Amino acid sequence: MSSDFTPSNTPFKPLTAARDGSNFTYESLHNRVPHILTDVINDFYASIESSTSAAAISEGKALTGQLSQLKHEMVTDKPLTPLEDDNIGDIDTWNHWLSLYFPTATWYTTPFLTWETYLYRRIATIFKRSEHWSDHDFFAKKKEATFKASMVAVAKLCSRVDALTRDSLADSENKTKMHLAFVEMLQASLWGNQTDLSMFPDLNSEALEEMQARISSGENNSKIVANDTDRIWKIVSQLQGGRVDIVLDNSGFELLQDVLLAHWLVSLGYAQKVVFHSKRIPWYVSDVTNEDFFWLVRAAQTPSLIGTKGISAEDEAALAGLGNQWSQFLANGTWELKDELFWTGPYGFRYLPTEGKDVWDNELTKADLVIFKGDLNYRKLIYDLEWPISTPFVDALGAIATDPRAPAIVALRTSKCDTITGVDPDRANELFAKQEDWMYSGQYGVIQLSPGRWQGI
Numbered sequence: 001m002s003s004d005f006t007p008s009n010t011p012f013k014p015l016t017a018a019r020d021g022s023n024f025t026y027e028s029l030h031n032r033v034p035h036i037l038t039d040v041i042n043d044f045y046a047s048i049e050s051s052t053s054a055a056a057i058s059e060g061k062a063l064t065g066q067l068s069q070l071k072h073e074m075v076t077d078k079p080l081t082p083l084e085d086d087n088i089g090d091i092d093t094w095n096h097w098l099s100l101y102f103p104t105a106t107w108y109t110t111p112f113l114t115w116e117t118y119l120y121r122r123i124a125t126i127f128k129r130s131e132h133w134s135d136h137d138f139f140a141k142k143k144e145a146t147f148k149a150s151m152v153a154v155a156k157l158c159s160r161v162d163a164l165t166r167d168s169l170a171d172s173e174n175k176t177k178m179h180l181a182f183v184e185m186l187q188a189s190l191w192g193n194q195t196d197l198s199m200f201p202d203l204n205s206e207a208l209e210e211m212q213a214r215i216s217s218g219e220n221n222s223k224i225v226a227n228d229t230d231r232i233w234k235i236v237s238q239l240q241g242g243r244v245d246i247v248l249d250n251s252g253f254e255l256l257q258d259v260l261l262a263h264w265l266v267s268l269g270y271a272q273k274v275v276f277h278s279k280r281i282p283w284y285v286s287d288v289t290n291e292d293f294f295w296l297v298r299a300a301q302t303p304s305l306i307g308t309k310g311i312s313a314e315d316e317a318a319l320a321g322l323g324n325q326w327s328q329f330l331a332n333g334t335w336e337l338k339d340e341l342f343w344t345g346p347y348g349f350r351y352l353p354t355e356g357k358d359v360w361d362n363e364l365t366k367a368d369l370v371i372f373k374g375d376l377n378y379r380k381l382i383y384d385l386e387w388p389i390s391t392p393f394v395d396a397l398g399a400i401a402t403d404p405r406a407p408a409i410v411a412l413r414t415s416k417c418d419t420i421t422g423v424d425p426d427r428a429n430e431l432f433a434k435q436e437d438w439m440y441s442g443q444y445g446v447i448q449l450s451p452g453r454w455q456g457i
Contacts, residue, residue, distance in 0.1 A: 005398065007114075007348070008101040012385040014111035015419055024418050024440045025112040029074070033119065036285060037071045040123065040138050047136065056132035063133060066126045070119075077108040080118055086128035088281065090341045093355075094121060097346040112417070113384035117346060124281040124344075137282045143292060147252040147299070148306050154256060155303065155315035161185075161260045162318040165267050172268060175237070182233055185261045190412040190445050191220060192257030193249060193374045220445075225431065226393070226422045228410075228449035235369060235408050235454050236265070241272035242368040245407075247343065248278050249374025251292035258373060259296065259326065266334060273334060275363065280339040284376055290339055297326045338363065348380045350398030365405040368454075371412060378413035378446075382421055393422035393448040406452030414445040422448055 005011065017026040041064055048060035073081075080098060085091045098105070098118075107115050127133050137143075147154070168181050221227075244265055246258055258276075265271040278288045299306045300323025303316050311319075329335040340363075342356035349372075352360040364370050372381055382396035393411070394401045400409065418439040423446075431438045438444050451457065 005350070006101065007097070007346075010383060010385050012387055014113070015384045015386065015417070016111055017108045019108070024437075028112065029107060029115065033116065034071055034075055037067065037074070037119075037123075039142075041067050041071070043141060044136075044138055053132065059130055059132050063126055063130055067123070070122060070126070074107050074115075074119065077106045080105045080107065080110060080115065083118075083122055083125050084129060086125040088124075088128060088341065090345050091125070094118075094346050111384055113348070113379055114346075117344075120283050121281075121344060121346075124283075128281070137289065137291070139282050139285050140291075143251045143286050144295070146286075147296070150253055151303065151306055151308070152310045154253065155308075155311040155319045157188075157256065158260070158300065158322050159315040159318035161264065162322055165264055168264070168268055178237070178268070179233055181264070182236060183229055185264050186229055186232070186412070186447065187220065187224075189254075189257045189261045189371070189373070190224070190447055191414065192254035193412065193414040193445070194254075194442055223444050224447060225415075225420075225427060225444050226424075226446040226448050229447050231449050231451070231457075232369075232408070232410055232447070234457050235451070236270055238457070239270045239368055242270060243273045243275070243366060244271045245275045245277060245364060245367040245370040247370065247372045247377055248276055248288040248293075249377055250286040251288045251296070252286060254286075254373070255288050255292065255296055258371075260322075262335065263322065263326065263329075266329065273336070274329075275336045275338060275367065277343060277359075277363075278337060278339045279344055280341055281344055283344055287376075290337055293337055297323055297330065299323070301327060348383050349377075349400060350381075350383070353399045353403060360400070360403075364400075364407060365403070367407045369408045369410060371410045373412055375413055375416040378411050378415075379417055379419060381409075381411060382419065384417070384419050387419060387421050389420060389423045389428045390425050391421040393446075394450045396421045397450055401450045401452065404453065406450070408452045408454045409450040411446060411448045413448075414442050415439050416442045420446065422446065 015023070015025045017023070017029045021027070021030065044060065044067070045064060048057055048064070051057050051060065080102065082095045082098060083091050102110055102114060105114065123138070127136050127138065164181055164184070168178060171177055244262070246262065248255060248258060262271070262274040262276070266274060276293065278290050278293060280289070282289065300319050302323070303311065303319050308316055326335070330337070340359045342352070342359050345355070347355045352364065372378065382393070387396060397409065400406055420439055431444070435441065
């Protein structure tokens with residue numbers, strides 16, 4: 001890609017809402033995202049009503065007015081206004097980016113990735129600037145309720161992975177068995193990305209068990225439209241006490257799948273250290289914050305705190321045992337959690353070496369392998385453009401693929417937006433003929449690799 005690539009000067013057209021309502025970007029801006037904002041307002045109003053502080057109630061009602069104003073601006077195509085400082089530390093970056101690249105932007109004329117990330121950052125400023133609600137996670141109830149409703153599936157999955165890990169340890173010289181176990185763990189992490197509350201808000205334990213069964217049986221293999229798993233395994237299988245970073249996406253069941261993958265990698269000795277990168281502020285409904293991560297570990301350690309109805313004693317014991325191990329991994333530094341501001345900033349990930357220099361130089365280039373989870377991270381990796389569908393994944397990444405220090409970059413994404421790279425054109429045509437909305441249906445996924453300094457392996 002050209003060196004003059006900028007957020008407002010891209011080699012291909014960015015995804016923008018079609019005025020005739022014919023694309024997914026329009027559907028998101030006109031219907032899906034306003035509905036999410038309405039849910040935020042309604043859920044927050046319930047929190048206000050349960051408060052016993054008159055001052056908090058009064059302030060909460062004022063915040064509800066600000067959220068309603070934001071929704072009005074969005075649906076009536078008003079300009080994207082500068083963000084007010086909330087002392088998080090990135091508002092100058094946001095406002096400079098807006099004024100430099102999108103000075104005349106309105107909701108319906110600006111690229112999808114621009115207005116959508118701006119929306120969630122602005123929601124956060126409304127709460128962070130308040131006196132009584134600054135620590136309020138306006139998505140927490142929804143995230144926790146979904147996980148609680150899936151505890152039977154969670155316990156069964158943990159029992160399954162506990163047994164798989166023990167079996168792998170008992171026969172670790174069997175490279176074929178290790179390869180197959182890795183394939184299952186990686187695909188579980190991929191398809192866990194289907195549990196995105198901004199797209200699929202009504203997940204339950206039965207649906208999650210069905211999803212896990214499809215993974216274990218291999219039924220989902222045909223839904224992976226670009227699959228570099230074997231190339232990734234060649235790298236992982238050579239690691240001896242390496243470092244793996246995971247840039248997290250959704251909390252709950254997807255986070256559990258990511259944690260289980262990290263558990264397997266550490267237990268088998270492929271990774272000596274795993275660094276999880278979370279969000280510092282509530283983001284995209286179900287994205288992982290540090291508190292979400294610690295909450296999951298506590299829930300695993302003590303399942304009775306969440307509810308054990310329908311869970312067998314064996315599965316409960318396996319879940320608690322894993323939770324205790326994860327707590328130890330966090331305590332002894334085997335696992336680390338970092339919530340850098342870059343992940344909720346305005347820049348795509350091709351700008352990591354410049355705009356996210358601390359993260360790139362001090363963290364990601366120290367890793368052997370970096371796994372980017374989910375749809376939004378994929379969109380920020382390749383940029384929300386109308387790429388020719390066969391464009392090689394590596395070619396869309398910019399400097400993070402070509403830097404001599406670059407780690408292997410893996411994208412695990414179930415596709416929920418109509419931008420994608422690295423798909424064979426014949427395969428794409430077949431999918432379009434079968435299902436016109438396949439790129440944003442959440443039913444298809446990619447496992448893609450940029451080898452970085454592992455080039456040639």
